Amino acid sequence: MxxxxxxxxxxxxxxxxxxxxxxxxxxxxxxxxxxxxxxxxxxxxxxxxxxxxxxxxxxxxxxxxxxxxxxxxxxxxxxxxxxxxxxxxxxxxxxxxxxxxxxxNADLSQLNKIAGILADEPRSYQDALNRYLKEGKNFPAARILALKSYLSAESSDAALQTEQLTSLLSTxxxxxxxxxxxxxxxxxxxxxxxxxxxxxxxxxxxxxxLKNASASAIRQTLKQAGSSGSSSGSAPDFASFSAAMPQEAFQIFSEYLASSTYLEADDFSGILNYLLLFYPAEALACFADCNIEIANRLKKNRSAFSSFTQFAALNQSRDITYARMSRIFTHILLHMTAEDYKQAKQLGYxxxxxxxxxxxxxxxxxxxxxxxxxxxxxxxxxxxxxxxxxxxxxxxxxxxxxxxxxxxxxxxxxxxxxxxxxxxxxxxx
Amino acid sequence: MxxxxxxxxxxxxxxxxxxxxxxxxxxxxxxxxxxxxxxxxxxxxxxxxxxxxxxxxxxxxxxxxxxxxxxxxxxxxxxxxxxxxxxxxxxxxxxxxxxxxxxxNADLSQLNKIAGILADEPRSYQDALNRYLKEGKNFPAARILALKSYLSAESSDAALQTEQLTSLLSTxxxxxxxxxxxxxxxxxxxxxxxxxxxxxxxxxxxxxxLKNASASAIRQTLKQAGSSGSSSGSAPDFASFSAAMPQEAFQIFSEYLASSTYLEADDFSGILNYLLLFYPAEALACFADCNIEIANRLKKNRSAFSSFTQFAALNQSRDITYARMSRIFTHILLHMTAEDYKQAKQLGYxxxxxxxxxxxxxxxxxxxxxxxxxxxxxxxxxxxxxxxxxxxxxxxxxxxxxxxxxxxxxxxxxxxxxxxxxxxxxxxx
CATH class of the missing domain: 3.40.50.620 (HUPs)
Structure with missing residues (x-):
């Protein structure tokens, strides 16, 4: 089998x-x-x-x-x-x-080579990574630069010292x-x-x-259809993304959307705003992906809160991506701390x-x-x-x-x- | 002075x-x-x-x-x-x-007499109170009955063994x-x-x-005015309660309402619902005025939650008044525990x-x-x-x-x- x-x-x-x-x-x-x-x-x-x-x-x-x-x-x-x-x-x-x-890029040998470096984290790679992070680069950007710098030092591997590396690591x-x-x-x-x-x-x-639309393109289409309707709650234009989904999946999806609204991050805005007020900065800092600098910034900016997504965008920065900020908010909502990750790791994930x-x-x-x-x-x-x-x-x-x-x-x-x-x-x- | x-x-x-x-x-x-x-x-x-x-x-x-x-x-x-x-x-x-x-009723001697009993809590009063609470009466009702039973045993005080006592304790x-x-x-x-x-x-x-309308009558008038408007956010009919307020207070109140909406308990529904889900029953039981029976009931009924006031009404019972349930919800929102009251008491209130x-x-x-x-x-x-x-x-x-x-x-x-x-x-x- x-x-x-x-x-x-x-x-x-x-x-x-x-x-x-x-x-x-x-x-x-x-x-x-x-x-x-x-x-x-x-x-x-x-x-x-x-x-x-x-x-x-x-x-x-x-x-x-x-x-x-x-x-x-x-x-x-x-x-x-x-x-x-x-x-x-x-x-x-x-x-x-x-x-x-x-x-x-399905070239397994190239992907494996990079995975090997990331798994082993050789000293010179680590040094480069820390240097770029210190310069204020966010983690994904710093990692690409550190890999480039590591690979360029390895003269034997000129093939990866190109634009290719960036594109390889950018999707x-x-x-x-x-x-x-x-x-x-x-x-x-x-x-x-x-x-x-x-x-x-x-x-x-x-x-x-259209046939190859990504999941995020489908969500985007759905949201645009939802917000362009003249009245609230108008049915989304299912046809616009039916081509992107297999018939069976489209059937399930459209039936679901016809009987229920769908959730967005902003549906959690009120609760998030409460929790940002409720927890002191020290407690916010304990949630996974957060730290005391971010927590203090969230507390400081709180009066500018108007929604989950707006506040994630407001608090992203050169070194903190939107996705990380959004994840921090979800960790707060779901009460997931850095300590929880440690504990789950010990359980074998x-x-x-x-x-x-x-x-x-x-x-x-x-x-x-x-x-x-x-x-x-x-x-x-x-x-x-x-x-x-x-x-x-x-x-x-x-x-x-x-x-x-x-x-x-x-x-x-x-x-x-x-x-x-x-x-x-x-x-x- | x-x-x-x-x-x-x-x-x-x-x-x-x-x-x-x-x-x-x-x-x-x-x-x-x-x-x-x-x-x-x-x-x-x-x-x-x-x-x-x-x-x-x-x-x-x-x-x-x-x-x-x-x-x-x-x-x-x-x-x-x-x-x-x-x-x-x-x-x-x-x-x-x-x-x-x-x-x-401004008869200080009558009010004082009752206050004296409540402050001293003589044994026979206590026994009667506990008996009525055990029978499932809520606290205000049990207290009236216990006072009546205590006073009727004191033959010297026939004056208070009447309907008067109920009316005295019912406002x-x-x-x-x-x-x-x-x-x-x-x-x-x-x-x-x-x-x-x-x-x-x-x-x-x-x-x-109208001139002697109570604060709750004014709030009621305001809410009715708000909900009867054909579109959302229509200005309340200020005139309907202007007679009940001094000119200066009315001026301040109506200016406030013209520039801002007012809050109701149901504006906290989403947060309350989250907290009722988040806290285990044992934690809910620690909030002031709550106990483990109430906490278990709140957890059990949670799927029937649709708003703060609806859920307070749903969970009130013969022995738990609406006001107490509403206070429990506010204690949860404001994170006020029974332990907090003890601590504040020790600080001299x-x-x-x-x-x-x-x-x-x-x-x-x-x-x-x-x-x-x-x-x-x-x-x-x-x-x-x-x-x-x-x-x-x-x-x-x-x-x-x-x-x-x-x-x-x-x-x-x-x-x-x-x-x-x-x-x-x-x-x-």
Whole structure:
């Protein structure tokens, strides 16, 4: 039995995602594709466009066999933690053959070379990185410069001392890909990395562009449709992004949007504003990705708060990206501290497997996992307190809190009754 | 120099309040009237209709000479704590002659008799009270029944064994009055209690009724005016309550309402809902007026939450009044625990005097207070950290938090920039 793992957000699921699943099955002859998917909050530090069950349903309807939830703590973390947790999850399953990921550049040797440097962190690379950070560069920019400087000192590798390095490190897919490779190295995983080149990238024909729209382009289209309506709550123009999604996923997505509004970061503005007032700077500094300088700045600027996204943009700076600021806000909302990350790391990142959904026809893959894994597979959430260690349950509670908060704010916006995470059904297709 | 103290909310200031100030000055020949007023959250567990500075301005423009803030911890507490703190504040000033309060029944001897029983809590009264509480009566109801049962056993006092007792204990003014008398006894205060009969009570002529409308009737009128408008944010019909307020107070109130919206408890719904999700039942149980049974009920009912007031009404019960539930919610929002009350009690309830405003022409009363008081008078808030003990500053920080939260939610609603409590000016008239 050959099994491939994919770490994803599917926010929402689109043609590129379907292509990746089809391609990996075809190229590696995989019997099953298992997805480790973020829950209701995503890596950018925002609520997902639909809840995790809907996103799991889209994935299952378009080729995935099983969708597991990536713990919330890591789903809205920096790329390094996000990738590390995803790789840990697949490695601990004990039966995954390939880790498939999208890349703008599928040259595995180049990606691996960079991952090797980042995993080993040779002294001269570290020195260069610290120098650029001290100069006030943000982390992604400083890392590119430090890699360049390290590689240019290695005369043997002129091939990477070019513009190519910048482009290699400037796309989210490649950055994540390199983090996956780094994580596989670091935890000595037996899983084979399998990058797949994004289809259609480079083409400029409008139709192709639409067919290959990214998840963020789809979200953007949706938001523009929502805000351009003359009255509040007008139905978004579904047709404008139907071409970008597989038919089955589009069906699920449009039905969801017809029956429910979708959440945006700004729906959490009031709560965030309260918490920024409530916590003293010293407490804010303890949340993951924050520090005392940022905390003091947030306190100082508080009177200029008008919304989550406006305040994230206001407080970003040369050395703090918007995404980091947005993640800090989400860590505050979800109460995720730097200490929590340390603790979860000690638990091996992912101390449980939690299915969000699976295809009935693929149910024997669950048996295969149970045979090989060293961590519990959560069936009914209500039984988790009995079957998990206290430590593991502590991490699971963060997933439950994130899901309940998402539901609560969504229900307030929809004027419906929030569903309780404990009583929601796993998606069976 | 004769000085009278009044404990008040002025939410908003109306004819009855003006009458009380004029009457006490006239009857006692007082030189100055000092008001201990709640800040931005009031005893019912709700935000005040206008912020505390506006309410202080109304009072000063209608006869008060100095307005001090009652610490937020006690301003939104049960009648007992509210009264106790107000009496402590005036007693610690060391120069107050009279404590004036409104009453439906100005027979001091009757009020005093009841206050005496409540202060001493004789065994048979206690037994009766506990019996009624165990039967599931709420506290106010159980107290009336216990007093009746105690007094009926005292055959000498047939006068109070009537309907009169119920009516005596059924109006908020009398209940507070009795609490003031009880507090004066308990803390051995030298201040003379001075009840003033509410003017106009009992008259049914419409004009008189309007002229004697209560603060809650004015708030009700305002809310009805607000919700009956065809479009959102239509200006309330000021004329409908102008007759109930002195000209000067009406002027200030209507100018405020023309430039700003007003806050209601439901403006805090989103934050409250978050906090009810965030805190485990054990933590909710620690907030003042709450307990583990109530906390469990709040957690259990959480999915039926749609707003602050709806959820307070939903969770009230035979033994828990709406006002108590609303106060619990405000304690959660303002993070006021049962432990905080204990700690503040040990500080002598009110460990500082904080003027919200005063009449320039009455400024020598400040000198008189400074001469007699044993607690610091806060001039500039920015200097308070230096002049107050750590304990006292801890209590003051709760006032600052309450004010900043009020401002923040108001500013979000008004789409303006919130004012910072540290930079607001004391009202000088």
């Amino acid at each position: 050959k099994i491939t793992g994919i770490i994803a957000e599917y926010n929402p699921f689109h043609n590129g995602h379907a292509y990746q699943i089809a391609k990996i099955k075809e190229e590696t002859d995989s019997d099953y594709v298992i997805v480790a998917m973020s829950g209701d909050f995503v890596q950018r530090g925002e609520p997902a466009i639909t809840d995790k069950y809907e996103r799991a349903r889209m994935a299952l309807s378009c080729g995935a066999d099983l969708v597991l939830e990536l713990p919330a703590l890591f789903a809205c973390a920096s790329a390094e933690y996000f990738a590390r947790a995803g790789v840990a999850l697949f490695t601990r399953m004990g039966c995954i053959d390939y880790l498939c990921f999208g890349a703008e 989210p897919n490649n950055i994540l890909g390199i983090e996956y490779l780094k994580a596989l190295k670091t935890c000595g995983s037996q899983i084979t990395p399998y990058p797949i080149l994004r289809e259609g990238a480079g083409y400029h024909d409008t139709d192709i562009l 992912v101390p449980y497997l939690r299915p969000l959904g699976f295809k009935k026809s693929s149910s024997d893959v669950l048996g295969e996992i149970k045979k090989h894994t060293d961590i519990p597979l959560i069936g009914k959430l209500a039984n988790a307190r009995q079957t998990l260690s206290d430590d593991a349950f502590w991490l699971l509670e963060k997933d439950i809190f994130a899901a309940d908060l998402y539901e609560q704010v969504l229900a307030q916006k929809n004027r419906t009754i929030p569903r309780n995470e404990y009583t929601r059904e796993i998606v069976l297709l | 004769k000085i009278t103290g009044i404990i008040a909310e002025y939410n908003p200031f109306h004819n009855g309040h003006a009458y009380q100030i004029a009457k006490i000055k006239e009857e006692t020949d007082s030189d100055y009237v000092i008001v201990a007023m709640s800040g931005d959250f009031v005893q019912r567990g709700e935000p005040a209709i206008t912020d505390k500075y506006e309410r202080a301005r109304m009072a000063l423009s209608c006869g008060a000479d100095l307005v001090l803030e009652l610490p937020a911890l006690f301003a939104c507490a049960s009648a007992e704590y509210f009264a106790r703190a107000g009496v402590a504040l005036f007693t610690r000033m060391g120069c107050i002659d009279y404590l004036c309060f409104g009453a439906e 908020p003014n009398n209940i507070l009055g009795i609490e003031y008398l009880k507090a004066l006894k308990t803390c051995g205060s030298q201040i003379t209690p001075y009840p003033i009969l509410r003017e106009g009570a009992g008259y049914h002529d419409t004009d008189i009724l 009110v460990p500082y005097l904080r003027p919200l405003g005063f009449k320039k022409s009455s400024s020598d009363v400040l000198g008189e207070i400074k001469k007699h008081t044993d607690i610091p008078l806060i001039g500039k808030l920015a200097n308070a950290r230096q002049t107050l003990s750590d304990d006292a500053f801890w209590l003051l920080e709760k006032d600052i938090f309450a004010a900043d939260l009020y401002e923040q939610v108001l500013a979000q609603k008004n789409r303006t920039i919130p004012r910072n409590e540290y930079t607001r000016e004391i009202v000088l008239l």
